[in-house]
Amino acid sequence: MKSITLLDYGAGNVRSVVNAIESLGYSVRFVSAPHDILTAEKLVFPGVGAFGSMMEVLRSRGFVEPLKEYLEAGRPFLGICLGLQALFQESEEAPGAEGIGFIKGRVKRFPSGLSVPHMGWNGISPAQPSRLFQGLNGDEKFYFVHSYHVEPDDQSVALTFTDYRHRFVSAIQIGEVVATQFHPEKSGEAGLRILANFLSGTGRACLPEAGPRKTRLAKRIVACLDVRSNDQGDLVVTKGDQYDVREKGEVRNLGKPVELAERYYREGADEITFLNITAFRDFPLKDMPMLEVLRRTSEHVFVPLTIGGGIRDYVDKDGKAYSALDVAAEYFRSGADKVSIGSDAVLIVEAFLARGGPSGRSSIEEIARVYGNQAVVISVDPRRVYVSSPGDVPHRTLETATPGPAGERYCWYQCTIKGGREGREVDAITLAKVCEELGAGEILLNCIDKDGTNSGFDLELIAAVEKEVSIPVIASSGAGSAHHFYEVFSATDVEAALAAGIFHRGEVGIGEVKEYLAERGIEVRP
Numbered sequence: 001m002k003s004i005t006l007l008d009y010g011a012g013n014v015r016s017v018v019n020a021i022e023s024l025g026y027s028v029r030f031v032s033a034p035h036d037i038l039t040a041e042k043l044v045f046p047g048v049g050a051f052g053s054m055m056e057v058l059r060s061r062g063f064v065e066p067l068k069e070y071l072e073a074g075r076p077f078l079g080i081c082l083g084l085q086a087l088f089q090e091s092e093e094a095p096g097a098e099g100i101g102f103i104k105g106r107v108k109r110f111p112s113g114l115s116v117p118h119m120g121w122n123g124i125s126p127a128q129p130s131r132l133f134q135g136l137n138g139d140e141k142f143y144f145v146h147s148y149h150v151e152p153d154d155q156s157v158a159l160t161f162t163d164y165r166h167r168f169v170s171a172i173q174i175g176e177v178v179a180t181q182f183h184p185e186k187s188g189e190a191g192l193r194i195l196a197n198f199l200s201g202t203g204r205a206c207l208p209e210a211g212p213r214k215t216r217l218a219k220r221i222v223a224c225l226d227v228r229s230n231d232q233g234d235l236v237v238t239k240g241d242q243y244d245v246r247e248k249g250e251v252r253n254l255g256k257p258v259e260l261a262e263r264y265y266r267e268g269a270d271e272i273t274f275l276n277i278t279a280f281r282d283f284p285l286k287d288m289p290m291l292e293v294l295r296r297t298s299e300h301v302f303v304p305l306t307i308g309g310g311i312r313d314y315v316d317k318d319g320k321a322y323s324a325l326d327v328a329a330e331y332f333r334s335g336a337d338k339v340s341i342g343s344d345a346v347l348i349v350e351a352f353l354a355r356g357g358p359s360g361r362s363s364i365e366e367i368a369r370v371y372g373n374q375a376v377v378i379s380v381d382p383r384r385v386y387v388s389s390p391g392d393v394p395h396r397t398l399e400t401a402t403p404g405p406a407g408e409r410y411c412w413y414q415c416t417i418k419g420g421r422e423g424r425e426v427d428a429i430t431l432a433k434v435c436e437e438l439g440a441g442e443i444l445l446n447c448i449d450k451d452g453t454n455s456g457f458d459l460e461l462i463a464a465v466e467k468e469v470s471i472p473v474i475a476s477s478g479a480g481s482a483h484h485f486y487e488v489f490s491a492t493d494v495e496a497a498l499a500a501g502i503f504h505r506g507e508v509g510i511g512e513v514k515e516y517l518a519e520r521g522i523e524v525r526p
Contacts, residue, residue, distance in 0.1 A: 001025065002027070002041075003028070004027070004041075005028075005029050005036060005041070005044070006028050006029070006030055006044045006045075006046070007030075007031045007037065007044070007045040007046075007067075009058055009061070009063070013048065013337050015298050015333065015334065016298050016302065016305075017044065017046045017080070019298050019299050019300075019335075020185040020191075021044070021195070021199065023192070023299075024192065024195065024196050031063070034063055037063065037066040038066050038069065038070060040070070040075075041076070042078075042199065043075070043076065043078070044078045045067075045078070045079045045080065045179075046079075046081065046185070047080065047081050047082025047083035047084075047085065048081060048082055049082060049370060049371045050093060050094065051091040051093040051094045051148070052091075053370060054086060055086065055094070056097070058086070058100075064100060067102075068100055071087070071177055074175045074176050074177065075176060075177075076176045076177075077176065077177045077178070077179070078178055078179065078180075078195075079178075080180055080183060081180075081181060081182075083179060084171070084179035085099070085107045085148065085150055086100050087102045087103045087150075088100075088101070088102075088103050088106055088150055088152070089101045089103075089106060090107070091106065091107035091108075092106070092108050092148065093107065093109070103154075103172065104152065104153040104154065105151050106151055107148045107149070107151070108148060108149060108150075108151050109147060110164065111166070113165075114164065114165055114470075115470055115493075115495060116470060116471065117147045117374045117441050117442075118145070118146055118147070118149075118164045118217070119374060119441070119472050120145075120217055120219075120495055121141035121144075121187075121220065122163075122170075122216070122217045123139070123216065124140075124142060124160035124170055124171065124182070124211070124215065125160060125163075125213060125214070126138075126208060126211045127159060128156075128158070129205035129206050130173055131197050131198075131204065131205050132178060132198060133197070133205075133206050133207060133208050134193075134197050136193060136194075136208040137209050137210060138209050138210040138211040138212065139210060140526075141187075141218055141525045142180075142187040142194075143191070143304060145183070145337075145374045146181060147374070147441075149170075150168075150181070151168075151169070157173065159171040159172050159178060163216070164217060168181075169181075170182060180194075186303055187303075189302075191302060216523045217495075218524050219489050219517065219522055219523060220270040220271060220496035220497075221270050221485070221496070221510055222271045222273055222496050222497065222499075223260075223269040223499070223500070223503050224498050224499065224500040225237045225272065225273065225500065227257050227275065227290065227293065236256065236257075237256065237257050237260050237504060257293050258297050260504065261301055262300050265300070265301040265302070265303055267510040268510050268511055268525070269510050270304075271303055271304045271305070272297070272301060272304070272306070273306040273308070273498065274290075274306065274308070274309075275308045275340065275379070276308065276309030291331070292334075294331065294334040294336055295335055298334075298335030305335055305336050305338075306338040306339070307336040307339055308339065308340030308341070308342060308377070308379055309342075311327050311331070311339050311340075311341050311367075312341075312344045312363060313363070314327070323363075323366070324344070324366065325370060328367045328375075332371065332375070337375070338376070338377050339367065339375060339376065339377065340378070340379045340444060341363060341376065341377070341378055342378075342417075343381075343417035343418060344363060345378045345379070345431065345435055346416075346426055346431065347417070348362045348363070348364060349426055349430070349434045350424065350425075350426060352434050352438070353430075364378070364438040364439055364440055365438050365439050368439030368440065369439065372441070373439050373471075374441040374442070376439060377440070377441070377444050377474075378431070378435040378442070378443050380428050380432065380444065380465075381415065381416045381417075381419075381446050382413035382414055382416065382427070382428040382448065382461070383416060383423070383447070383449055384413060384414075385412050385413070385414045385423075386403075386404025386406070386408035387411065388408050388409075390410055393412055395414075395426075395427040396412060396427045396430060396464075397410045398412070398461075398464055401460070402460075412427050413429070414428075415427065415431050416448065428461065429464055429468050432445075432468060432469050432473075433469060436469045436471050441471055441472075442471055442473070442474065443469060443471060444474045444498070445461065445462060445465055445473055445476055447476070447477040450478030451477045454479070454480025454481075454502065455478055455480060456478050456479070456480065456481075456487060457475045457476075457477065457479060457484060457487065458477065459488060459492060463492045472495040472496065473494045473496075475488045475492070475494045475496070475498065476497070479497065479498075479502055480502060480507075481502075482513045482515075482516035485513050485516070486516060486520055489517065490522075
């Protein structure tokens, strides 16, 4: 079995890259010392997180000079995401931090007015032939998640371009050195094909049969699995009705998490989200079954995985302290690409408002600083509170087309904690805006009133929030048909929509949703 050398500098989910390489019949050897880079036959460098901290780690471990030597020798190299950006001289993300400098140019932030990070499935327009394109038709989409893009001085190094309002370089190729802004290991079968082409190093350079002249970002369909222990102690996927997961006294059991996740991947889900709603008896790093779920899922599911539940600071029964960053790191090492913070985000925002600004030490800030904004999702669980007049409360209110029980024409969306059992004096719009300021990269917007109703998404809530933030928003709660997905994508600018129960019970299939959307002109991943 041929061995591939992988440079893991300690940030983000490299387990998926390892699993993808091993699924193609190769073994992985990790770089542990500078000379391991120079002795590599093929080197893969997956980068996730922030440019400045990445370069700091690479320099502290003595990896920069061997990397430059390896690259300048023209040896087989595949950089992924930040592994592409590292090849350049500098980045706007970290002024003053020098990149490797193999390619002259810089890394620039996407312009204002765009939803950033650029997150989801987009296409590629080839600029030159490559062995990487063998077996591709040209209409494939690949998974991107980044706030910055490369801008080489010499555009001839560009391998592909992608459009996100404006055109940017999404991959480069210089001889045997290639690097992609997208994640092949998270791009399903198309991504595995590109990875296999690089690893084999055989075949002729070619162009896809029908590469698009202009690419389009697809709307994402996310399958959500609420995971908890049942009364027998087994981890099961369940589903609540307005957050009540019991039926006839028993926890609803809709299947096993790993099996369902693999099924949704085969059916075309663009992302899988696990929400661990089990109450932690001691501390999540000892909650090994959920970590094992992530590990096993990432072996066969090559789309992004998000995990939520228990990501906060802890002191265990022995008095040992663990930070939310420690917890998140363990989830990333087990196969997660993003972590979702729920109740703790409400408490963090309350402290922010009381203080009048950030502390610099919240879990949102610390995780985003190390792993990048795209790694932090905020799961918001609001419910409607009706009022007669906007002046009745000090919160952001909406005029609603669905009046309250006493005919009230206004409402505000109260954030809740503890699985919706406790309301707090923070509204959903304020929470989303503050969390964006603290460094969150995405909002998962639930609605307790809609949960389990199959009556459609709360379009008023979703429109109000997505207009106030510049980070992607995932619509959640209430989907009961394929048409409900069309409604939310037509009436709002959200990037993704999530469902759980209708997928678990087989009432609506993911493929059915995508076909319905495509027939009506909504861009989706095939």
